Amino acid sequence: MGATIKDVAKAAGTSVSTVSKVLNGHYSISEETAQRVRKVMKELNYYPSASAQSIAKGTTKIVTVLTSLSPNTAFQNPHMFEIVAGMEETLRAKGYRLHLRGVDAADACEVAEEIISRRSADALAIHVSVMSHPLSGLLTKLRFPHIVLGMPNFESQVCWIDNNNVYSGTIAASYLLGKGYRKIAFIGGQYYDLGSSLRLQGVKQELQSAGFPLEDRYIWLGDSTRADGMGMTAKLLDHAPLPDAIICANNYIALGCVDALHSRGLQIPEDMAVLTFDDYPFSRMIDPPLTVVDINVRDMGSQAGKFLVDMVRNPNMQVQTYVTTSNILERRSTVPKKK
Amino acid sequence: MGATIKDVAKAAGTSVSTVSKVLNGHYSISEETAQRVRKVMKELNYYPSASAQSIAKGTTKIVTVLTSLSPNTAFQNPHMFEIVAGMEETLRAKGYRLHLRGVDAADACEVAEEIISRRSADALAIHVSVMSHPLSGLLTKLRFPHIVLGMPNFESQVCWIDNNNVYSGTIAASYLLGKGYRKIAFIGGQYYDLGSSLRLQGVKQELQSAGFPLEDRYIWLGDSTRADGMGMTAKLLDHAPLPDAIICANNYIALGCVDALHSRGLQIPEDMAVLTFDDYPFSRMIDPPLTVVDINVRDMGSQAGKFLVDMVRNPNMQVQTYVTTSNILERRSTVPKKK
DNA sequence: TTGAAAGCGCTAACAT
DNA sequence: ATGTTAGCGCTTTCAA
Numbered sequence: 001m002g003a004t005i006k007d008v009a010k011a012a013g014t015s016v017s018t019v020s021k022v023l024n025g026h027y028s029i030s031e032e033t034a035q036r037v038r039k040v041m042k043e044l045n046y047y048p049s050a051s052a053q054s055i056a057k058g059t060t061k062i063v064t065v066l067t068s069l070s071p072n073t074a075f076q077n078p079h080m081f082e083i084v085a086g087m088e089e090t091l092r093a094k095g096y097r098l099h100l101r102g103v104d105a106a107d108a109c110e111v112a113e114e115i116i117s118r119r120s121a122d123a124l125a126i127h128v129s130v131m132s133h134p135l136s137g138l139l140t141k142l143r144f145p146h147i148v149l150g151m152p153n154f155e156s157q158v159c160w161i162d163n164n165n166v167y168s169g170t171i172a173a174s175y176l177l178g179k180g181y182r183k184i185a186f187i188g189g190q191y192y193d194l195g196s197s198l199r200l201q202g203v204k205q206e207l208q209s210a211g212f213p214l215e216d217r218y219i220w221l222g223d224s225t226r227a228d229g230m231g232m233t234a235k236l237l238d239h240a241p242l243p244d245a246i247i248c249a250n251n252y253i254a255l256g257c258v259d260a261l262h263s264r265g266l267q268i269p270e271d272m273a274v275l276t277f278d279d280y281p282f283s284r285m286i287d288p289p290l291t292v293v294d295i296n297v298r299d300m301g302s303q304a305g306k307f308l309v310d311m312v313r314n315p316n317m318q319v320q321t322y323v324t325t326s327n328i329l330e331r332r333s334t335v336p337k338k339k
Numbered sequence: 340m341g342a343t344i345k346d347v348a349k350a351a352g353t354s355v356s357t358v359s360k361v362l363n364g365h366y367s368i369s370e371e372t373a374q375r376v377r378k379v380m381k382e383l384n385y386y387p388s389a390s391a392q393s394i395a396k397g398t399t400k401i402v403t404v405l406t407s408l409s410p411n412t413a414f415q416n417p418h419m420f421e422i423v424a425g426m427e428e429t430l431r432a433k434g435y436r437l438h439l440r441g442v443d444a445a446d447a448c449e450v451a452e453e454i455i456s457r458r459s460a461d462a463l464a465i466h467v468s469v470m471s472h473p474l475s476g477l478l479t480k481l482r483f484p485h486i487v488l489g490m491p492n493f494e495s496q497v498c499w500i501d502n503n504n505v506y507s508g509t510i511a512a513s514y515l516l517g518k519g520y521r522k523i524a525f526i527g528g529q530y531y532d533l534g535s536s537l538r539l540q541g542v543k544q545e546l547q548s549a550g551f552p553l554e555d556r557y558i559w560l561g562d563s564t565r566a567d568g569m570g571m572t573a574k575l576l577d578h579a580p581l582p583d584a585i586i587c588a589n590n591y592i593a594l595g596c597v598d599a600l601h602s603r604g605l606q607i608p609e610d611m612a613v614l615t616f617d618d619y620p621f622s623r624m625i626d627p628p629l630t631v632v633d634i635n636v637r638d639m640g641s642q643a644g645k646f647l648v649d650m651v652r653n654p655n656m657q658v659q660t661y662v663t664t665s666n667i668l669e670r671r672s673t674v675p676k677k678k
Numbered sequence: 679t680t681g682a683a684a685g686c687g688c689t690a691a692c693a694t
Numbered sequence: 695a696t697g698t699t700a701g702c703g704c705t706t707t708c709a710a
Contacts, residue, residue, distance in 0.1 A: 003456075004687055015697045020689055028695055045452070050459035051393035052687035055702050060390065069427055071637050074413070074420035075620050081413035081420040088408055088441050097459075100439050102427050113384075117342075120389035120436075226624075255624065281414050282621040285565075285594060298410050343703060354681045359705055367679055391703035394686050 003044040012040040023048055060122050062097050063087070063308055064115055067127035067149075069102030079278070079297045080127055083149055086301025087125060094309045096122070109135040116144050123308040128152055128160070145311035147304050147322075153194070159311075161304050161322035163295040165195050168326040169202020172247050172275055172293045175328050177210050179335075181245040181273055185218035187232040187257060188249030193224060196249035199277060203247055218243055222253075229256020230263075237264055245273035245334070251280045254290060258333075273334040288332035300324045342383040351379040362387055399461050401436050402426070402647055403454055406466035406488075408441030418617070418636045419466055422488055425640025426464060433648045435461070448474040455483050462647040467491055467499070484650035486643050486661075492533065498650075500643050500661035502634040504534050507665040508541020511586050511614055511632045514667050516549050518674075520584040520612055524557035526571040526596060527588030532563060535588035538616060542586055557582055561592075568595020569602075576603055584612035584673070590619045593629060612673040627671035639663045 005023075009016045014033060020026075022034045040046075054060045065084055067073075074081060088098045099121060103111050108130040115121050116138075126135070128150030136156040139146050148160035176184055186203050189196035200219070207214045220235050222228035229252060236243060237260065248254035254276035261268055268274050268288050276283070279294045303322055311317050344362075348355045353372060360368045361376045379385075393399045404423055406412075413420060427437045438460060442450050447469040454460050455477075465474070467489030475495040478485045487499035515523055525542050528535035539558070546553045559574050561567035568591060575582060576599065587593035593615035600607055607613050607627050615622070618633045642661055650656050 006687080016688080017690080017698075018696060021696085024689080026690095030695060033695080045456060047453050047456040049394065049687055050457045051390040051399065052702095053689080054390035055388065055394055055704085056687075056689040058689095058702070069424040071424075072421070074417040074424055075618070078413040078417050078420070081417070082411070084439065085408040085410075085413055085441065088439055092441065098439050100423065100427055100437050102424065102431065114386050117384060117386040118389045279414070281619075282624050285621055285625075287598075345703080355704080356681060356683090356706075357679090359703095360680090363705080365706095369679060372679080388703055391686095392705080394688085394702090395704040395706085397686075 003046040005046075005048065007044055008037065008040050008046050011044060012037045054119075058119070059312075060120060061095055062099055062121045063091055063123045063125060063305070064099040064101050064121035065125045065127070066101055066103050066108055066111060066130055068104060068129050069100070070104070078280075080149070082297045083301035083304070086298035087305040088301075090302045090305035091309065094305070096305075096309060103130050105130045105132055108132060109138055112138055112144075116142060122312045123147075125149060125304055125308060128162075131158075143315065145308055145315065147307055147311075149300070149304060151194070151321075157320070159307070159320050159322075161300060161307070161324065163297070163300060163326060164323040165198030166202040166205070167323075168277055168293045168295060169199040169204075170206040171202075171326055171328060172199070172277070173203045173206035174210070175291075175293075175330075176245050176247070176273065176275060176334065177207070177212070179245075179273070181334075182212055183218070183241065183243040183245070184212070184214065185220075185236055185243035185246045186214060186249070187220045187222070187229065187236070187246060187253055189224045189253070190221055193249070196221075196224070199247075199249055224250055224252050226252050226256040226259070229253035230260040231256070233257040233260035237261075237266075243272065245269075245275065248274065248276040251276055251278060251283060251290075251292075255282075255286065258286060258290075269332070269334050270336050273336075275334055279329055284331060291331045291334040292329050293326050294329045295326045296324060342385040344385075344387065346383055347376065347379050347385050350383060351376045393458075397458070398651075399459060400434060401438055401460045402430055402462045402464060402644070403438040403440050403460035404464045404466070405440055405442050405447055405451060405469055407443060407468050408439070409443070417619075419488070421636045422640035422643070425637035426644040427640075429641045429644035430648065433644070435644075435648060442469050444469045444471055447471060448477055451477060455481060461651045462486075464488060464643055464647060467501075470497075482654065484647055484654065486646055486650075488639070488643060490533070490660075496659070498646070498659050498661075500639060500646065500663070502636070502639060502665060503662040504537030505541040505544070506662075507616055507632045507634060508538040508543075508586075509545040510541075510665055510667060511538070511616070512542045512545035513549070514630075514632075514669075515584050515586070515612065515614060515673065516546070516551070518584075518612070520673075521551055522557070522580065522582040522584070523551070523553065524559075524575055524582035524585045525553060525588070526559045526561070526568065526575070526585060526592055528563045528592070529560055532588070535560075535563070538586075538588055563589055563591050565591050565595040565598070568592035569599040570595070572596045572599035576600075576605075582611065584608075584614065587613065587615040590615055590617060590622060590629075594621075594625065597625060597629075608671065608673050609675050612675075614673055618668055623670060630670045630673040631668050632665050633668045634665045635663060 009019045022037045123145035140157040151162040204214045220232035275291045277293045283290045348358045361373045462484035479496040490501040543553045559571035614630045616632045622629045
């Protein structure tokens with residue numbers, strides 16, 4: 001292990017520049033020599049040195065992901081890793097490599113600065129949880145290729161990508177309507193829970209335009225906890241007429257919702273259907289398995305990767321924000337057994 | 340962004356080699372000049388180029404992780420990412436960066452070969468799921484610094500790290516004994532399920548030496564599924580005398596075990612305690628939350644990182660296998676309410 | 679204690 | 695179509 005371009009040139013009886021040219025598919029090389037050189041490369045088991053190429057070309061072919069990597073993130077936030085996996089896949093297909101770099105919000109900016117200065121990456125993908133004002137400033141000032149994974153919760157000029165929660169809401173509503181449900185309820189997070197609010201907005205929109213507007217008494221907001229999920233469901237059940245389907249803004253609330261329905265002896269979905277968002281492992285572990293609007297987080301990573309590569313190739317790109325689509329994963333919680 | 344060593348040298352009124360020396364803490368530099376040079380570096384916001392250093396030193400300061408990154412791995416195998424996170428953390432502390440590279444078992448070997456040839460990493464961390472005979476051969480033949488994450492299921496000379504399943508088993512048993520349980524049962528995967536078998540072995544060992552040997556009728560093996568978990572528990576419940584605690588080899592089996600106990604109207608842990616291995620998110624979501632023997636997978640990553648760096652610094656190291664420890668996370672499933 | 683200069687492996691004008 | 699050569703940014707003998 002250790003053949004260099006010189007070795008190849010020597011063995012092939014050519015100059016190094018010729019070898020370099022076949023390496024880079026330069027037009028001026030005759031098919032004949034190209035073949036010969038490639039053959040020698042195979043024989044010598046030659047691969048060009050990554051760092052030598054980087055330094056000569058001034059480009060690293062590396063994308064660094066800046067994210068929190070503190071204990072248990074993999075368990076608490078598998079989405080983030082699924083995004084990274086999706087990103088790695090499409091980056092690899094385009095000849096890029098992916099660096100994973102743990103940071104916290106406090107030092108993300110400094111780290112970004114160092115990475116940019118050391119030219120140790122061509123682009124940066126930054127998880128929204130470590131975003132900060134200074135970092136946002138740095139990125140836009142330097143016009144360094146980047147994308148923020150998730151929508152920043154402050155005004156800025158950075159590029160970001162997120163799933164379209166409003167759209168997810170409409171998907172949820174139209175799916176239930178299609179299944180014949182008409183009295184649809186929504187239980188979700190507080191008004192400042194952006195994800196929940198946007199989903200609610202989508203649900204409202206869709207039901208409205210279908211002619212079955214979401215009634216206020218069918219909307220309850222609380223914390224995104226199992227306990228509040230139970231509580232909100234209980235409220236719903238305390239006031240007739242009962243809905244025939246409940247949309248839960250997220251899995252935690254859904255968990256509580258299912259608890260409450262069970263404890264009242266109601267059958268899911270025969271007595272009441274339940275639907276939520278995001279496919280967590282336990283979405284399908286609980287009884288009954290939950291129908292979810294899946295946000296295809298992997299695709300989000302993939303698109304982020306694609307965007308970054310485009311950005312590197314064409315630094316003048318103006319695209320700022322990206323939004324991914326979602327789709328239904330139908331499971332038992334919305335499919336009554338045939339009688 | 341863009342200061343080079345020359346700029347620093349010029350601004351500091353020294354030669355580049357002097358700057359390089361202060362960069363690398365060479366002994367021969369006077370504290371005076373060192374100070375001055377460092378000051379200039381700060382001012383110019385200078386960081387040495389990663390690739391230039393790599394090429395000059397012949398070392399990349401990069402560890403590449405080879406693992407499967409197919410859709411849903413983040414959800415199905417969060418452990419792997421937690422290992423990676425742990426590894427990144429300790430690598431970073433030692434000045435190394437981490438590359439994440441998705442592969443499947445079929446091409447892992449070829450990819451490894453390329454990485455080694457391109458010198459694009461100083462060491463390789465390979466998830467056991469993509470290990471193969473050829474890859475094992477390559478690694479040992481080239482004596483390239485590496486570690487396999489998980490114990491390979493075939494004989495080989497590779498270095499690997501895994502948690503000590505036997506030890507986890509003894510922990511589980513001794514914990515339950517300490518809680519006063521005496522009639523302890525074990526339900527687990529088939530004999531060829533290595534993890535399960537080793538855990539069983541540990542349980543047996545511990546119970547034996549405590550004077551309460553595990554009775555054969557309290558052992559059932561099946562598939563690692565929720566369904567088989569239910570089935571095995573049912574068997575247990577069909578034959579008196581009933582155990583007072585059940586150790587489940589993994590979460591899937593535990594899930595079924597809990598189902599079965601509930602469906603027979605038994606209280607956990609009052610009628611029967613339940614304990615399993617590995618802390619999954621749903622271990623604490625289900626009712627009651629499960630006591631688990633946690634394998635501290637993050638620490639495993641951390642140790643792997645440490646080992647790799649040692650290996651890079653001292654290529655003659657002979658250490659082959661590593662084993663991490665485990666500990667109890669006590670939750671309600673083994674803690675009866677006080678009366 | 680410092681500096682000059684020869685690489686490291688590759689790319690890219692520029693010549694031929 | 696191919697070769698010569700001057701870098702890329704840094705490290706590292708070797709001299710001074």
